[in-house]
Amino acid sequence: MTAILEARGLGKRYGRRQALTDCTLSVPSGRVVGLVGPNGAGKSTLLQLACGLLTPTSGTIEVLGERPASGPAQLARVGFVAQDTPTYAALSVADHLRLGARLNPTWDAHLAEGRIRDLGLDPGLRVGRLSGGQRAQVALTLAVSKRPDLLILDEPVAALDPLARREFLQGLMEYVAEHGTTVILSSHLVSDLERVCDHLVSLVASRVQIAGDVDDLLGSHFRLTTARRDAGDLPEGMHVLQATHTERQSTFIVRADTPGHDPDGVLEPLGLEDLVLTYMAEGTAGPARRPVQEAQR
Numbered sequence: 289m290t291a292i293l294e295a296r297g298l299g300k301r302y303g304r305r306q307a308l309t310d311c312t313l314s315v316p317s318g319r320v321v322g323l324v325g326p327n328g329a330g331k332s333t334l335l336q337l338a339c340g341l342l343t344p345t346s347g348t349i350e351v352l353g354e355r356p357a358s359g360p361a362q363l364a365r366v367g368f369v370a371q372d373t374p375t376y377a378a379l380s381v382a383d384h385l386r387l388g389a390r391l392n393p394t395w396d397a398h399l400a401e402g403r404i405r406d407l408g409l410d411p412g413l414r415v416g417r418l419s420g421g422q423r424a425q426v427a428l429t430l431a432v433s434k435r436p437d438l439l440i441l442d443e444p445v446a447a448l449d450p451l452a453r454r455e456f457l458q459g460l461m462e463y464v465a466e467h468g469t470t471v472i473l474s475s476h477l478v479s480d481l482e483r484v485c486d487h488l489v490s491l492v493a494s495r496v497q498i499a500g501d502v503d504d505l506l507g508s509h510f511r512l513t514t515a516r517r518d519a520g521d522l523p524e525g526m527h528v529l530q531a532t533h534t535e536r537q538s539t540f541i542v543r544a545d546t547p548g549h550d551p552d553g554v555l556e557p558l559g560l561e562d563l564v565l566t567y568m569a570e571g572t573a574g575p576a577r578r579p580v581q582e583a584q585r
């Protein structure tokens with residue numbers, strides 16, 4: 289497995305606020321990685337460290353084997369769209385493409401012009417006159433047209449309506465399938481991520497709670513419904529993440545490397561959204577635990 293991003297003990301502090309804590313993470317290349325977590329968890333901080341807009345307070349981060357933004361060659365290999373999809377309001381769409389061509393050695397003009405045409409955007413229109421969703425599309429066009437090896441998108445679909453969101457993610461998937469680019473995208477919308485991501489990183493309260501390939505994560509997390517009993521009575525190998533009880537029944541969310549068998553209960557697979565919410569609840573309820581690195585099991 290070649291890692292495209294490698295963080296070791298990475299931390300970032302803004303004044304007295306610790307935004308990212310002891311983050312050790314290995315993101316494999318060739319994946320579409322979903323970064324999830326509640327507001328203020330540290331997602332934007334991690335993404336900005338990855339593209340070199342921020343420098344760590346502790347630990348190290350390497351992207352494509354080098355320190356982020358260590359030089360023009362490294363910068364050319366990483367595309368980044370920030371959360372507010374920054375563009376220049378007074379410049380036209382065509383001006384943005386000209387700027388992209390002048391600033392990026394690997395600029396693909398054919399790709400850029402094709403995307404703008406497919407989006408039905410008038411190249412002569414000033415970007416300040418576009419809707420939030422259209423501006424997001426222009427920002428994405430700039431990022432992909434530099435043909436990066438790694439594309440980092442901070443909440444790219446936040447400003448889009450559901451249909452535009454679906455089209456945006458579909459377009460992104462087509463681009464990834466064609467060019468093999470690794471993508472890391474953050475979002476609060478787990479259902480969107482479930483459709484497009486094959487690797488997941490969950491940050492809660494500035495710490496990595498869980499990281500791994502989606503298939504591995506889904507293959508090792510289950511919901512067990514049984515007659516009422518204590519968590520300690522469950523079969524060996526089941527690590528309880530969450531337990532709820534009624535008078536007669538208990539429901540456990542468990543992590544188990546193999547599904548195992550419980551003669552007195554019903555074991556069902558867990559959806560990605562339930563899995564993410566379970567870890568979020570666990571992470572915000574108490575002290576953070578050791579992160580689960582499924583991919584490195």
Ligand SMILES: Nc1ncnc2c1ncn2[C@@H]1O[C@H](COP(=O)(O)OP(=O)(O)OP(=O)(O)O)[C@@H](O)[C@H]1O
Nearest residue numbers: 302305306307325326327328329330331332333334
């Ligand atoms: N420039 C800054 N100065 C001081 N504190 C900051 C700064 N940027 C972020 N923070 C704080 O760091 C923490 C992590 O913020 P960050 O923006 O990385 O979270 P996030 O997971 O991206 O949140 P959201 O989902 O709301 O965008 C928060 O507590 C935030 O208040």
